[in-house]
Amino acid sequence: MSQSDLIVAKFGGTSVADFDAMNRSADVVLADASVRLVVLSASAGITNLLVALAEGKQLEERAYHLDEIRRIQYAIIDRLQQPDVIREEIDRMIENIATLSETSALATSTALTDELVSHGELMSTLLFVEILRERKQAAEWFDVRKVMRTNDRFGRAEPDVAQLKELAASQLQPRLGEALIITQGFIGSESKGRTTTLGRGGSDYTAALLGEALNAKRIDIWTDVPGIYTTDPRIVPAAKRIDEITFEEAAEMATFGAKVLHPATILPAVRSDIPVFVGSSKDPAAGGTMVRENTANPPLFRALALRRRQTLLTLHSLNMLHARGFLAEVFNILARHNISVDLITTSEVSVALTLDTTGSTSTGDSLLTQALLTELSSLCRVEVEENLALVALIGNELSTACGVGKKVFGVMEQFNLRLICYGASIHNLCFLVPGDDAEQVIRTLHNSLFE
Ligand code: ASP
Ligand code: MG
Numbered sequence: 001m002s003q004s005d006l007i008v009a010k011f012g013g014t015s016v017a018d019f020d021a022m023n024r025s026a027d028v029v030l031a032d033a034s035v036r037l038v039v040l041s042a043s044a045g046i047t048n049l050l051v052a053l054a055e056g057k058q059l060e061e062r063a064y065h066l067d068e069i070r071r072i073q074y075a076i077i078d079r080l081q082q083p084d085v086i087r088e089e090i091d092r093m094i095e096n097i098a099t100l101s102e103t104s105a106l107a108t109s110t111a112l113t114d115e116l117v118s119h120g121e122l123m124s125t126l127l128f129v130e131i132l133r134e135r136k137q138a139a140e141w142f143d144v145r146k147v148m149r150t151n152d153r154f155g156r157a158e159p160d161v162a163q164l165k166e167l168a169a170s171q172l173q174p175r176l177g178e179a180l181i182i183t184q185g186f187i188g189s190e191s192k193g194r195t196t197t198l199g200r201g202g203s204d205y206t207a208a209l210l211g212e213a214l215n216a217k218r219i220d221i222w223t224d225v226p227g228i229y230t231t232d233p234r235i236v237p238a239a240k241r242i243d244e245i246t247f248e249e250a251a252e253m254a255t256f257g258a259k260v261l262h263p264a265t266i267l268p269a270v271r272s273d274i275p276v277f278v279g280s281s282k283d284p285a286a287g288g289t290m291v292r293e294n295t296a297n298p299p300l301f302r303a304l305a306l307r308r309r310q311t312l313l314t315l316h317s318l319n320m321l322h323a324r325g326f327l328a329e330v331f332n333i334l335a336r337h338n339i340s341v342d343l344i345t346t347s348e349v350s351v352a353l354t355l356d357t358t359g360s361t362s363t364g365d366s367l368l369t370q371a372l373l374t375e376l377s378s379l380c381r382v383e384v385e386e387n388l389a390l391v392a393l394i395g396n397e398l399s400t401a402c403g404v405g406k407k408v409f410g411v412m413e414q415f416n417l418r419l420i421c422y423g424a425s426i427h428n429l430c431f432l433v434p435g436d437d438a439e440q441v442i443r444t445l446h447n448s449l450f451e
Pocket of ligand 2 (some may be wrong): 041
């Protein structure tokens with residue numbers, strides 16, 4: 001088969017959570033002959049259990065976690081027609097996990113953690129191969145660490161893209177014509193051969209990297225939601241699925257809190273111009289969202305995203321009046337504390353800003369340490385407001401169109417808008433509102449702009 005015919009399909013944890021989910025995912029794989037390479041996450045829940053084990057647990061808790069892992073994977077094995085061989089293999093993995101977590105209890109390390117955590121994907125891929133074989137499909141297990149070479153930043157390793165391309169061409173490409181290749185997301189190996197991981201949720205990234213390396217025609221990300229929505233359907237039941245969206249819009253949405261695709265994830269697909277499809281393996285017939293370089297007639301308003309628990313810092317200083325270097329000083333202090341600024345507005349004698357919490361599990365208030373506040377206070381008067389929410393309106397040509405302000409803010413009368421950012425990007429307009437009003441704001445705006 002020619003490379004340009006290839007589709008790389010990735011299935012997330014819920015899509016390989018149990019026997020039925022794995023079979024539904026197998027149906028999806030088998031429905032399209034172009035799908036020749038399958039990338040899997042660990043079965044849902046497994047990675048969290050492994051991470052907990054890597055933190056060093058005492059004997060009793062370790063036993064509990066190991067039992068849980070065994071229970072989840074055995075539930076799949078028990079429904080196979082010929083479970084014996086695969087049970088042995090999984091048992092060996094679980095023994096490994098037990099030994100590694102015993103070591104972790106004595107002294108843990110990031111390298112050990114990655115070695116331990118990688119077993120989730122190693123097991124799910126072994127099980128999936130077995131499911132396919134029982135369905136009389138030629139399927140082959142492939143250890144992704146043979147091609148996914150990374151640096152040794154354990155827990156957040158960066159792949160060597162050039163090496164991946166070479167290795168994928170020599171080791172993976174020739175196999176694609178012979179059997180369905182099943183491989184692991186999330187994991188890699190560094191130059192000494194030790195196992196690394198690409199960061200939580202890294203399987204999407206693996207799929208995009210492999211798609212790029214093999215020059216795939218499409219990357220399919222199968223998850224538990226049928227695509228990208230105009231806003232979170234849990235907040236607005238009338239939210240609509242977006243059939244087609246550009247990479248730029250999707251990245252903006254992810255940056256502002258939409259959970260479907262992480263922006264860094266799709267980077268390899270973006271730079272190689274490979275479309276990414278997002279759909280639900282529970283309901284493949286429902287379709288999904290195609291993320292691509294360009295879409296026909298991109299609308300002015302595309303989607304609404306919400307980021308909660310924002311912290312606003314307002315810095316007042318009379319020294320700012322007609323002075324130079326005040327902002328430079330402020331940014332210097334923030335940089336020294338490893339903080340990047342997210343939103344910002346300024347006036348003659350003050351500046352208001354929020355702290356960037358993208359890609360971290362921290363909230364604004366936890367980034368705001370006493371040391372940082374003390375340092376800022378020596379420069380200016382500092383005011384801190386917590387529990388705000390950032391509402392981001394994603395769209396196209398927003399900063400060049402007329403009437404945007406009226407359409408958006410005309411319906412916001414009853415809400416306090418604490419800060420507005422508009423004009424820096426053609427793709428977004430965002431503002432802060434009190435946290436308690438956030439959902440009502442989203443509902444009101446969605447109703448007037450999208451329904
Ligand atoms: N299993 C890993 C995690 O839970 C990677 C992934 O699911 O993408 O973070
Ligand atoms: Mg996952």
